[in-house]
Amino acid sequence: MRLSQIRTYTVRPERLDEWVAKWRTLVVPLRQQFGFEISGSWVDRERSEHIWVISYDGDDSFEEANARYWASPQREAVNLDPSQFLLDEQVRQVETVL
Numbered sequence: 001m002r003l004s005q006i007r008t009y010t011v012r013p014e015r016l017d018e019w020v021a022k023w024r025t026l027v028v029p030l031r032q033q034f035g036f037e038i039s040g041s042w043v044d045r046e047r048s049e050h051i052w053v054i055s056y057d058g059d060d061s062f063e064e065a066n067a068r069y070w071a072s073p074q075r076e077a078v079n080l081d082p083s084q085f086l087l088d089e090q091v092r093q094v095e096t097v098l
Helices: 013-033 062-071 073-078
Strands: 003-011 036-044 049-056 086-094
Touching (some): 013 073, 062 073
């Protein structure tokens, strides 16, 4: 079953553009290698937020695929620590109805 998450990250204001650039060039391609689909990404500069939608439709669960991604040597090699950029993270699990 296809599962999607809407992720809203509150980013340190002085690092918002740097975060988005690193996310786009490092995180997105690796997520795609692990079978995830990124269907949209937005920045709310007024709130210093990065909002994006990630989906997974594989044989295993989203949680299992996500754990595999985070435990992978490829993710470790990215050398990107979100805690250096993010102040808060909200994740909403949603189902497609249209």
